[in-house]
Amino acid sequence: MNKQVLNKFNGYFRWTIMLLLVTQYALAFAQPVTDTCQHPEPPVIIGSAKFICRNEPVTLTATGCTGTVVWSNGETGSSIQVKPQQTTKYTAICRARPGCISCFADVWKITVNTPEPPQLTTSANVICPGSTVTLTATNCAGIIHWPDQSTGSVWVGKPAQTTTFHATCEQENCVSNPSRPVSVQMATPVVPVLSVSNHEICMGQPVQLSASGCLGTVRWTDGGKGALRTVTPEQTSRYRAVCELGSCRSDSSGPVSVRVRPMGAQLVLKTNLSNGCPFQTADLSKAIAETNAAEYTSYQFRMGPTLASAAVQSPGAVSAGTYFIFGRNTDGCYTNPVAVMVNITNCPNAIPACLSNPPTLAVRLDSLDWTKGVVRMAALPGGSTQVINWQSDGGGLFTDTGLVARYLLSEIDRQRGKALFTLSTPDPDGDGPCRGASVQQTVMAPPREIIGLSKKVSEPIWLTEKGIGLVELTYQLTVVNAGKHSLTNINLADDLDAAFSASGAIVRSVRVHADSGFIVNPAYTGRGADTTLLMGGSLAPEKQAHSWLTVQVDVSRANTLTFINRATVQGVDTNGMICRDRSTNGMEADPDKNGDPGDNDEPTLVTLHSILSEQDLTLFIPEGFSPNGDGINDRFVIKLVPASVTVQLEVFNRWGHLVYQNTNYQNDWDGTANQGISVADSKNELPDGTYYYQIRLSDGREYVRFLTLAR
Template sequence: MKRTFTIILLAVLLTGTNVLFAQTYTPIPVTGFNSDIVAEAGNNAVAVTSTIIDGSNHVIYTTGFAALNGVTGGIINTGTIVSGTRTYQMAAYTANNALYMSSAGNVPNTVGTGTLTLATPKAYSNLSLLAFGTENNSVVTVTLNFTDGTTVNAGNITIKDWFGGTPFLTSGFGRLTRLTAAPYTVDGLPSNPRMYAFDFLVPCASQSKLVQSITFNYIPGANPSSRALIMAVSGVGYTPLTYSQVITNPVCGGANGNIVLTATGGTSPLTYSWNTNPTQTTASATNLVAGFYTCAIRDGNNCITTVFDTLVLKSLASITAVANPTMICSGSASALSATATGGTVSGYAWNPGNISGANTSVTPTANTQYIVTAKDAFSCVIADTVDVTVKPTPSAAFDIRQPAVCLGFADTLMYTGGAGPTATYAWDGGGAPVQGGGVGGNPDWYWLNYTAAGTYTVSLQVTQNGCASPLVTHQITVQAPPVASFSVSKNPVCTGEIVTVTFTGTASNAAIAQWNWGGGSPQSGTGLNPRLVKYLSSGTISLTVTDGVCVRTATPVAMDVITRPSAKFTPDIITGCTPVTVNFTNQSTFADSYKWFLGDGGTATSKNISHTYSDDGTYTVTLIAGSQQLCFDTLTKTGLINVIPPPVASFTAQPGENIPIEYKNATFNFTNTSQHATTYEWEFGDGITSSEINPVYKWELPGDYRVTLYARNDIGCMDSTSRAWYKIIPDLVLDIPNAFSPNGDGINDRWNLDGLKARPACQVEVFNRWGQTVYKSNGYTIGWDGLRQGKPVSEGTYYYVIKTAPGEKPYTGWVVLLR
């Protein structure tokens, strides 16, 4: 038996131009340069660089720039620096191509800390920098950053000044003054300036990681003007070391074992060191005795991989273990025997069990591998193994889908033991045959159906591969089903009517009833007891009886619920005078028949009716609305119709009819003798009306007048009567005042001639003492106010001429006007 472990030696080697063995370094593309220090084209060094790199205004230039500007020297135009097995590729000269650093970045255009990031992260065993310093040497700390977030401090490097340092990688390319135009000054040729290689080993424990970037931190020195320039990075890709081994164990009684290692990968050269005595230093260790061995493989980077191996003695003798039978049922025995070949063997022992002897018998309870050991003539232990398989005892486990089942329904058995189709299944249904499997497409399902109620025992024994299971039993209870039926006390019913629903079937006291009332709402009762149910709409009553595991459904009953009519009516009038006809509007709903009782002995069966009440009194009206001659609603309105006597209009007048009355005496007194009236209206024949009960009236003009009286009661009943003629004649003698005083005191301010009101065709003229007309009117409805043309006339006596009608003698005389 062998185990292999790897120990990685952490080591960092920083050099100048020392080459770590002859490994091949290839360029690593990076970004992060901060300065363009190479003049590569044109005639203006300032235009094609970004900064000077020393204290005397110098930059690097290419051979191409030198040729264009008449100077010698310069670095290679391609920027590819090759030295032995290493190659560096400088960044493009047309962009930033150097990481220009100084202490804390105190020199213009420099940084104190800079990071170069790999374009493609990769695992490396060795890295190398192309760099140089100006204004004396510089010290820079190098940190490796990996993609897994870890970092390693790779140590400090001393970057030598570009003049005179050794050992160098390349030199003698000259330096150029940074000017905008020729002539340029070149110095340092033929041996300066110089660039140096700085190699460092990636720590052994980190070589398998992907390098993401390299961080440089400038360490302040004695000269604050010193600067460091890092131009390129190269590296050696990491190849992990792997190995294989061939082991030959030693024979008992000898030292002829060996281990042969074959290693690939890693960094050459590889060296080996075994823990033998004396130490063996090749890939193969020979002449080994049994024991524990290690070999340290060291690669060219001083990284160590350690190999662990164990050699055991190998005997020329062997033993063979046999079991008979190799497969047994649980509780059965198997005979074990061991036979030796190739030498003398003794001291047989079997395990587990620590049983002695070449032959024995075992009764395992589970699959067991038995190991038999013995010793050969050199006391070397030899061994063999034999397996005894204990066949599983099949399970007869099964489940009953329904431990209780209703008579007439099959029950299902589910075999859960998992024996499979090759097993033999011995079912006993205890009174019904077990049939199956394959119920529902499942081969583990069986079924059985009993013909009588009772409790039955179902058993199963399973035999598989010659092994029988214990007997498993379960009980099934078969229940007799209930009888589900019911009756309803009334059907059809009216809306809101309550019926009695009675269970008429048979069931145990534990039975559960599930009613569906189909539009009804139970009012009382529970379970299978009589139930009072109120119905508001039609529906179907259904009943399901659950008695244990048995369920039965009764024949449903459809309830016909007739919508109960709603009686409603309105009369067009509720109060009237004898005789009065009332129109009744029937507003009943859900009705198809009607019966009216009108309170005066009258009845009707039409929907809408008219009825005439001929006698005074108060009447109660009842309407019975019916539906399908089964459901009725009655509405009675007590004292609904009030019939009262009608008014009787009559009156007398003083003076009476057909008596000529002079206008001045034409004041009439009317006496109202009406009955059953509360309001009155008089029409006097001249367009004038009055609402007084007993009016006094005077006509303004002569004529024959008809007077009409309208008598009404409180509910608008009316009667009228007329009398004619009331005769008004003009005054036979005109009364003329002989003085008036129009002084505005409200007394006698006008010369009023009332008798002229009955003479609309009269003419009145008034003259002063000089015969001048001071007043004239045709008709005389308003008396003269003593004005002439809007101005008061003076006090005095005035002469008047009054012509009452054509052909009549005029009235003449004097009237005194006083102020």
């Protein structure tokens, strides 16, 4: 019985084994193996330090990999030494064979504790020979170091020539990059050369004085200022001037003289006038005899015996008193004044003076500086006006209420963008028949024109020049007119000395091109005084235009591989006012969308992770690209590939999965997947992040590195 059971069990067992073998064989044909790679485990990274100063070396070691360790900076080997210029994360993969890689290793982060560079200010940008200048450094909680090895937040000295200063900040034993340079110019003002439009004039005539050759401020011996002046001397005068640059002053110029011819013969006038009833005023023009008409073209009626005396408000209706009349001939010369006495007699049933000579008022805008909040209004009284009063509906402050009123805008005025002024004179006879007068004038704020500037840098391109770390950077600068009116005379400046030369890099060449409507400065170098790359052009309201600046820089001797760059733009609005902005990083001049590009000025920063070796310079492979459709760096472009060589490209994600493959790559990868599982986006767009790639050239060369995809 037991034997029968055993034989039966053995039979069932044999059939079971055969069935399993057949099933396994059938499954092998039905589902062929698609991946024979046994993906290795990711390596484990250990570093010699996590916190360093700039240029300090750190040794990174990867363990647990029996194949080849490929690091995120492109190097291979189980141990590498790095000198990051800024806080950097490093990872690695283990490659068992081409196409068979591990996931990314856990990141080893190296924090570079280098402080920010200090900010310098100077007591004077222009000094005289032998003068003292004081430089102050801020934005440093540690020790400030100056080029002469001195320390401290303040440097005081007497430069012997035009000098550019910079400083560094040492904090926790780490030294910053050099500060933005500050230039102190040694000035030797040139003695101005004077000229005059007319060496001989009549009393009361204007004459124009001019001074040439001065690059600073011209100051005249009569207290005037400016290279071009109009004066009206009352007597023969001599003028000299000096030139000031900062606190420096030139010697006095040679003199120029203006001879003032004395006044001519007196007019033939009636020297006594009286009113004619029923009027209680007299007409001064009745004093002028007809015999004067052929010789004199005009007359001046003054309250005193000089042309500088106040003018008579209403010569045709004056009250009792003494007045002075001047005649002016065809040469523009005035006669000596003649005094005219006016007597007023009382009339029965007299017409009040204020009726025959009613008070009148007019007002005009004298000057406006809305930015500083200062308005000057000029009163033009007439008739019997004696007293004037100023008022404003905005509640601002009048600091002068004379014929020219000075008014400080209130916050209400600024918010409304306008100020309403009322000029009035009281009723001259109280309960009588006369009436006062008033006039109003509204002053509007000038239209607010806004200009904005953004600046984006493309990925660095290393160039083939043996023995030299030559890199090419292209900046896109976008100028935006955010106002309601056109802007003209647009100037765009970019100081490459501040961005590169101050760090020891050498600017080798520059190229500039711009949209139509902008005028490129052909002399632009970005260095010294030649920092203006656009020297004119116009921009319609709510429009933008672009320019591109390509710079080739030798960084082989630079003391940093991080470069900070800013640009500035200015334009002239419809009121002749200049509006300015400083660039902000990226494509948007107003990234916070608050309507004011002026509060966005993030610098444009580019970091070169390392200087490429001579071998790498024979082929350029970018560290990343940004396929966002802005026309800049939208494709993964491999440069300097020989014409007869084909390129095979494979890209893997952080889990070691193949996401893109091309056996004859034509620089057309736009960040979409063509291998593996589909991504969520219907366009198969890969997410931003770090990817590992393998490039094989048909000439046998192979490159394995990491890239960054960032839209």
